[in-house]
Amino acid sequence: MGNVTTSKPFRDGTGRALSDYPRPSVAVDTALMTMAPGDADETPYLGVLLVRRPAEPSRQSSGAQGWALPGTFLHEGETLADAVRRSLGEKTGVIGRDPHQLHVFDDPARDDRGWVLSAAHLDVLAFDELEALRRPSDTRIARVPTKLRLPYDHASIIELAVDRLRQEYRATPDPRHLLPDAFTIADLRIVHEAVAGTALQKDTFRRLMMDELVELPEASTGRVGRPARFFSRRR
Amino acid sequence: MGNVTTSKPFRDGTGRALSDYPRPSVAVDTALMTMAPGDADETPYLGVLLVRRPAEPSRQSSGAQGWALPGTFLHEGETLADAVRRSLGEKTGVIGRDPHQLHVFDDPARDDRGWVLSAAHLDVLAFDELEALRRPSDTRIARVPTKLRLPYDHASIIELAVDRLRQEYRATPDPRHLLPDAFTIADLRIVHEAVAGTALQKDTFRRLMMDELVELPEASTGRVGRPARFFSRRR
DNA sequence: GAAATAGTGTCTGTAAGACACTATCGG
DNA sequence: CCGATAGTGTCTTACAGACACTATTTC
Numbered sequence: 442m443g444n445v446t447t448s449k450p451f452r453d454g455t456g457r458a459l460s461d462y463p464r465p466s467v468a469v470d471t472a473l474m475t476m477a478p479g480d481a482d483e484t485p486y487l488g489v490l491l492v493r494r495p496a497e498p499s500r501q502s503s504g505a506q507g508w509a510l511p512g513t514f515l516h517e518g519e520t521l522a523d524a525v526r527r528s529l530g531e532k533t534g535v536i537g538r539d540p541h542q543l544h545v546f547d548d549p550a551r552d553d554r555g556w557v558l559s560a561a562h563l564d565v566l567a568f569d570e571l572e573a574l575r576r577p578s579d580t581r582i583a584r585v586p587t588k589l590r591l592p593y594d595h596a597s598i599i600e601l602a603v604d605r606l607r608q609e610y611r612a613t614p615d616p617r618h619l620l621p622d623a624f625t626i627a628d629l630r631i632v633h634e635a636v637a638g639t640a641l642q643k644d645t646f647r648r649l650m651m652d653e654l655v656e657l658p659e660a661s662t663g664r665v666g667r668p669a670r671f672f673s674r675r676r
Numbered sequence: 677m678g679n680v681t682t683s684k685p686f687r688d689g690t691g692r693a694l695s696d697y698p699r700p701s702v703a704v705d706t707a708l709m710t711m712a713p714g715d716a717d718e719t720p721y722l723g724v725l726l727v728r729r730p731a732e733p734s735r736q737s738s739g740a741q742g743w744a745l746p747g748t749f750l751h752e753g754e755t756l757a758d759a760v761r762r763s764l765g766e767k768t769g770v771i772g773r774d775p776h777q778l779h780v781f782d783d784p785a786r787d788d789r790g791w792v793l794s795a796a797h798l799d800v801l802a803f804d805e806l807e808a809l810r811r812p813s814d815t816r817i818a819r820v821p822t823k824l825r826l827p828y829d830h831a832s833i834i835e836l837a838v839d840r841l842r843q844e845y846r847a848t849p850d851p852r853h854l855l856p857d858a859f860t861i862a863d864l865r866i867v868h869e870a871v872a873g874t875a876l877q878k879d880t881f882r883r884l885m886m887d888e889l890v891e892l893p894e895a896s897t898g899r900v901g902r903p904a905r906f907f908s909r910r911r
Numbered sequence: 912g913a914a915a916t917a918g919t920g921t922c923t924g925t926a927a928g929a930c931a932c933t934a935t936c937g938g
Numbered sequence: 939c940c941g942a943t944a945g946t947g948t949c950t951t952a953c954a955g956a957c958a959c960t961a962t963t964t965c
């Protein structure tokens with residue numbers, strides 16, 4: 442391992458090394474999703490972390506300063522997941538959790554800076570952790586779907602991310618840990634409704650999730666109404 | 677478009693062009709799946725197209741000649757799907773149908789020739805078309821799963837391909853067109869059983885598929901038993 | 912007790928699974 | 939008629955969806 446591109450280069454049938462062929466730049470772009478609490482009495486909503494895009498005069502498209510998904514170019518010796526975590530750290534201050542690949546965007550003309558492939562990723566972080574880490578000066582959380590005009594394929598990436606998240610949340614209680622380790626069924630249902638984008642039946646939802654939850658001895662307290670039991674995810 | 681990497685290079689905040697950073701080679705590897713008819717009275721089985729791997733003295737691992745999935749390096753100005761189709765054409769004589777991305781394999785040490793990312797793809801072709809096109813001298817169709825020792829991540833790619841194919845075939849009649857445009861339910865069930873790897877109940881299967889099929893006027897003939905109706909896929 | 916929230920009993924409709932039956936061919 | 943294959947009727951089971959009910963708290 443290490444320094445894999447420079448030691449005794451492999452040569453193909455025509456005697457040329459790999460490095461003699463043109464290679465693309467490879468980028469990663471990440472939709473870091475979270476569950477934002479609605480202001481006042483609003484319901485929580487699905488949000489995505491954006492970073493302020495530096496104004497770049499040489500950029501052809503939409504000269505105006507805007508917002509974009511955090512991304513970076515892949516460095517040598519790095520995996521895509523490493524690059525995702527690094528870009529989140531550098532651009533937003535956030536430490537990612539568990540990036541999943543979504544899709545590679547490969548249109549040769551998609552980036553006017555040159556030949557750039559982008560591997561889109563999904564990551565998820567609880568709102569409190571995200572707020573504790575992110576730099577508010579150059580990051581924001583946008584409601585999904587957002588009306589902001591995003592560069593490149595970032596709107597498509599967010600769509601893919603939401604689709605994937607909906608699949609993951611369809612039959613499993615909070616698999617990406619948007620909630621802490623103990624939560625009530627009501628908490629869980631609110632999160633799943635925000636992910637799904639639709640209301641869910643409380644009795645059906647409860648019965649669907651129940652066999653993947655373990656009941657904890659404690660019960661909620663303090664608010665009006667019958668106290669709810671706390672649960673945690675199985676395993 | 678065109679020649680995107682050489683015209684007026686973009687420079688970043690530190691004044692360096694994209695091309696000043698090391699870039700990986702990007703490869704595509706394709707699991708081209710087909711439905712091979714079993715010899716004699718065997719049942720058909722899922723097969724994957726392999727190409728003979730040229731013996732390369734400079735290769736560290738397993739000097740012995742072997743078989744591998746067809747693949748190639750991505751060329752400039754090319755999409756991944758283009759590269760998949762080109763590699764199938766060059767290495768096997770086959771014209772691909774509709775490659776789908778599966779996953780990017782990104783371990784920096786996965787290829788001892790250097791830093792190579794591989795975008796794994798799935799494509800599917802009917803056996804007759806495949807046999808009419810492929811070069812038998814340097815290609816073969818291996819039963820899935822195969823006991824052959826394959827290089828790189830090729831065994832994982834085939835696993836991913838089969839999983840994806842099973843998902844696609846679970847509730848849709850032959851979406852990848854392993855069968856011709858007209859077929860009987862029995863033909864369809866045999867194909868779906870081979871993809872799923874398990875036997876399927878004939879009555880349940882029929883009812884599941886029926887609402888996505890249209891009945892054709894013709895009926896099968898020639899063999900013993902009640903003639904079967906032909907169907908085709910809706911839309 | 913009233914309001915509010917948590918949780919359950921139960922009916923209905925739909926669909927998968929299983930089994931057995933009918934239908935239609937070649938011989 | 940028999941053997942073989944195609945296709946259907948129908949019973950059981952499971953489960954989602956819907957509704958209404960009970961349970962337990964604060965006020």
